[in-house]
Amino acid sequence: MQTLNQLSALRNCLSPLRAAGKIALVPTMGALHDGHISLVRQARDRAAHVVVSIFVNPRQFGANEDLDAYPRQLARDAALLQAEGVAVLWAPTVEEMYPAGYATNISVSGVSEGLCGAARPGHFDGVATVVAKLFNQVQPDLALFGEKDWQQLAVIRRMARDLDFAQPHVSAILGVETLREADGLAMSSRNAYLTPQERAAAAALPRAMRAAIARIEGGEPAAPALAELERAILAAGFASLDYAELRDADTLEPLPAASPHPARLIAAARLGKARLIDNMPVAPI
Ligand code: PAF
Numbered sequence: 001m002q003t004l005n006q007l008s009a010l011r012n013c014l015s016p017l018r019a020a021g022k023i024a025l026v027p028t029m030g031a032l033h034d035g036h037i038s039l040v041r042q043a044r045d046r047a048a049h050v051v052v053s054i055f056v057n058p059r060q061f062g063a064n065e066d067l068d069a070y071p072r073q074l075a076r077d078a079a080l081l082q083a084e085g086v087a088v089l090w091a092p093t094v095e096e097m098y099p100a101g102y103a104t105n106i107s108v109s110g111v112s113e114g115l116c117g118a119a120r121p122g123h124f125d126g127v128a129t130v131v132a133k134l135f136n137q138v139q140p141d142l143a144l145f146g147e148k149d150w151q152q153l154a155v156i157r158r159m160a161r162d163l164d165f166a167q168p169h170v171s172a173i174l175g176v177e178t179l180r181e182a183d184g185l186a187m188s189s190r191n192a193y194l195t196p197q198e199r200a201a202a203a204a205l206p207r208a209m210r211a212a213i214a215r216i217e218g219g220e221p222a223a224p225a226l227a228e229l230e231r232a233i234l235a236a237g238f239a240s241l242d243y244a245e246l247r248d249a250d251t252l253e254p255l256p257a258a259s260p261h262p263a264r265l266i267a268a269a270r271l272g273k274a275r276l277i278d279n280m281p282v283a284p285i
Helices: 007-019 034-046 074-083 123-138 150-162 189-193 196-202 204-217 222-236
Strands: 002-004 023-028 049-054 088-090 142-146 173-176 240-248 263-271 274-282
Touching: 002 007, 007 023, 007 088, 007 123, 023 034, 023 123, 034 049, 034 142, 034 173, 049 074, 049 123, 074 088, 088 123, 123 142, 123 150, 142 150, 150 173, 150 263, 189 274, 196 204, 196 263, 196 274, 204 222, 204 240, 204 263, 204 274, 222 240
Parallel strands: 002 088, 023 049, 023 142, 049 088, 142 173
Antiparallel strands: 240 263, 263 274
């Protein structure tokens, strides 16, 4: 595996690889867990060469967010990726990604609004901007993202469609199912912020989501089921619920109840220093 942090070196390294087969890109911010490794393995199944990017992107963190605290463990991450047969680790510095004078922002309206977009103003502009740059830098045949960030995936698909990214074409942006711990908590680099006591309480979120989904799939309106979800997680020790909403799985339109289309229950809640997000499918009725 080659670890590169300069764009010129990345381009030199990728052109012979591209001639020899498909390239899959797995964009990450590092602090890799089994969820990331599952993305890498799916990438390997689908492409001759896997490029993983590790870049803690300052543009997607708000002023009072956890940019400085975000876990950084490049040497450990590199060893994991090497063992997974990754061809290239692309780990640019902030200066390489955003050189002096950098002035361009990509803003995707509609799907970026509401949910995490409301709680984290500017976050999805930062995500869309860095992912567009990564697509241009690596020019992959396909790119893989975790479904845990359901809204992020919708934003990236919209951005790729709107900006005519031929490679990856929108059909080659793959969402990979969320991996969960044994108690149901979605794997996330931010779970590292939880104390042991908070970690035990954290499983209340997926549990309450599953309970709400059972009621919604049983034909109840979403509002009372989501009110009960909020009550249950606050009782378990969460500080607050940022949001819990029933949305159309593709358009992210708000839904008052299950519908004939696939839907998604999407939630974010605060526990200790962590803001946990999760989403789960809601079957059509
Ligand atoms: O999901 C993430 O880790 C990040 O938002 C991404 C897609 C790598 C962009 O920085």
